[in-house]
Amino acid sequence: MGTREDLFSKCYAFTAAEEARKEGWYPYFRPIEANRGNKVIIEGREMIMAGSNNYLGLAFDERVREAAIKAVEKYGTSCSGSRFMNGTLALHEELEWRLARFVGKEAALTFTTGYQTNLGSISALIGRSDHVVTDKFDHASIMDGIFLSTGLNKHVNLHRFKHNDIDDLQKVLEKIPPGEPILIVLDGVFSMEGDIARLPEIRKIADQFGARIYLDEAHAIGVIGPTGRGTVEHYGNVAQADLIMCTFSKSFGSIGGFVAGDAAVIDYIRHFARPLIFSASMPPANIAAAAKALEIIEAEPERIQRLQAIAQKMLRGFKELGFDIGTAETPIVPLHIKDNQKTFLFWKALYEAGIYVNPVIAPAVPPNGALIRTSYMAIHTDEELDTILEVSGQVGKRLGIIP
Template sequence: MDLFDKCRAFTSAREAMGAGIYPYFAPFENSDATTARLDGREIVMAGSNNYLGLTKDPRVVGAARAALEESGTSCTGSRLLNGNLRLHEELEAELADFLGKPAALVFSTGYGANVGTISALMARGDTIVLDREAHASAIDGSQMTLGRVRFFAHNDVDDLRRKLVLAGRDGGGILVVVDGVYSMGGDVCPLPEIVAAAKEHGATLLVDDAHGVGVLGEGRGTSAALGLTDEVDLITITFSKSFASIGGAVLGDADVIHYLRHHARAEIFSASLSP
């Protein structure tokens, strides 16, 4: 079988293009939080992640311009070797302070933050237990590990407990992964109950708060809004939503962040975040 046969057999997108109903990869000429220009027309933007409208805020644009003038367009290497800037470390310190965690590690994308963190932490014999509607980056990260993967029904803490019992029988470490705010439904996870379940079973908890940071808890996210920042072991975030940029980070205890800095392949083998 030719490896490319599946590519040639994929016709649904072209059929949608031909019918004039293909909704993806629209070539916008300009866009902000509420409007965009497409094919010369101004349209209402109802799908933007520019939650706070900061992508064109003069302070944000000015800071980006200053960084461009000082440091150029690229760091030309991974942070491990020659791409680590003072700006990266200042950002990590400010993120840790703002979100109430001891330390932070910045990645080039939010996707990379989940993939890099999960794949670095999980080893053979460990189990990751994910909400069935967890972000694709968390699912992909789990599939890159040598550990077991179990899903629980969306926001169903009883089902989570059942899966944690099974994970406990398997032996090894257990990582529970949930979204703070789910991107498609917009619902908030039942974090107090999830924290309690994880503690009952000795599991580590990671909250992907890509859609909660900047919005809930005076901007500090879902864990802060519910008074549970100290009870959540790891928080991952993205900069491409409220923070009006691109990149991501994981926040947690200093020893864990130090380990990830030296073991997360999505960090080590990616070019560092541009200035």
């Protein structure tokens, strides 16, 4: 029989994370002991949170918490089944109806996470020999939706165009044989770069080629557009996406996600999305939290205005200090350091100074694209923001990242 290699041998040989832990600069999986939104307690110390996607601060809002508690009292802690079977509550359907109205679509469908929303919707829609076109910086969950589709349908044509590059998109589309169906999938706001998809121009090209557009608004709804309705509103409602997807784990202060579009398309996804069919539905507390957050987003546009003012302050502040923030234009402000070691040193210095940010290296960004992802919330105080800028400036200078 010979000697068979142990499947686990790669696990025993993987020591990079343990070495980093021992040397004290491993930045991931740090447990948060208490959370107040803009402030958290880690290792017994209070820190300013500048690395969360809780953009509107609703994850700790009293009204959102209260709604979640009431839902648990009425419906319990789990739906204990798939949406297909015993896992659909009246709460799911009411939220779907309200979300569809919010984004101006006929129908919406909720999933248990944002990741599953992309996995399920994209894999349901892309069939054998269909063409899917993505921006090279699209989120991993979009790519995984395509990979699931490839696994199911074996032959899916994947094309990728350079980030936000309209000419490259045009070139990619020109190569696709006429008559074959195309779905263009885009992040509205890109999660690491903090820039915005050029939707009006992409819509024009999509129409020229008869392609459909699927827009992931995870970092856009509640964040851009005068009333927080995302990318479409940001551009003055001049260009629509055919499908709008969003997660509840960011502006909505919950967990879950939804896709919205024409009623027939949503009904199709409902019947063909495996991550919806073969996974338990969104729990009552999370539906109620997302529903309350939606109500607050609609009633309090001043939260969105405050978030947008904070974004402008931080974009300007980091630029003036001499940091490379790339093409950022939202409350996601990346500091492009482009060197793994300096990125970790920068992260550690901020961590020790009581500021929580996220170091990001490949494969989450392209090789040599290491960055510090900072992100802001409507509940940050000016004092906290000034501290973040001041400490970043001092550390950046010391490490030779800025002049």
